[in-house]
Amino acid sequence: MPRSAELPYHHVADVLADPAVPAVYEAILADPRPSRRRLVEAGHEPEAVDIALTVLHVRDVIDATDPEAIEVAPPDVAIPAYAALLERQARSLRLATAGLAQTYHRVRTPLIGEDSGLIRRLGSFDEVTGVVEKLEESVRHSLYAVVAGGPRMERIVAGGHSAIHPSESGPSVEALAVIDASIFELDGAASEFSRRQSFGYDIRVGHDVPFNLLVVDRESAVIDTSNTDPECAGSVFVRDPTLVRALIHLFLLMHEAGMPLPSSATATGASGLSERDRLILTLLAAGTSDTVIARQAGVSQRTVERRIRAFMDQLGASTRFQTGVQAVRAGLI
Structure with missing residues (x-):
């Protein structure tokens, strides 16, 4: 390889669009015995030849291991293969974009706890x-x-x-x-x-x-x-x-x-139940105890137990949970 083969890969990438590369490639294709010396003799700048040979070698369209005896792959095979490689690299780059963007924004966005204007930690009950x-x-x-x-x-x-x-x-x-x-x-x-x-x-x-x-x-x-x-x-x-x-x-x-939640604005509702009965069924379906239901409905616990038993019989339910489910299905609440 010419001395340009020692160039870092990122530098090679920087010169992919250099117009000298396709010019040298065309000269190589037109020469039955291409070599670095013959390319220079044909009028190409030595440095441009070195860079072009390195780039084309990396692309696998030529083998310039020995720059004075360059081997050339058929372009109808080498170029589509290189294009496929570029497509794979592009897909990999697109897949990596989200992670790269996340890293970028993470180090540039203020931490929660600082006032970023978008998210701010609230440090006390009074602040909330x-x-x-x-x-x-x-x-x-x-x-x-x-x-x-x-x-x-x-x-x-x-x-x-x-x-x-x-x-x-x-x-x-x-x-x-x-x-x-x-x-x-x-x-x-x-x-x-x-x-x-x-x-x-x-x-x-x-x-x-x-x-x-x-x-x-x-x-x-x-x-x-x-x-x-x-x-x-x-x-x-x-x-x-x-x-x-x-x-x-x-x-x-x-x-x-x-x-x-039962509303006093529709005290009887389509079900014909009172607001109190619908409250009992709602709290029952929500899993609250008879004691809590009685306190919220303003009646005794015995009254709640009696109403729940009546609802169980009416709805054909064998448990409190089934009563709540059946009340929902029947449109009572």
């Missing part, structure tokens, strides 16, 4: 509460809430947090909420969420809700972990569009899977 209240005050189009529990939820149920009135926030504010069944262990939970329904909230009851969540106007969100950590460790304020969309998708799945 302050951000949530500011978001609620700014709502224009939609408000999605997940209530899993924790001190802020206890404050809400105790009446220490004013409910947003969707009808007053704008002409078409969409207010949806999912509350965990465990919230009903708090005295007054049923009446508080019934009050919020009267303001225009569409409330569903879920089970094993993982964390508290608030999404406002599909633009900003707060993940509140106070239900698992009183210090709110891991709570974040989010404005990153991709993450907000993912949280919205998760919320809508939870809302669709939840059971509607």
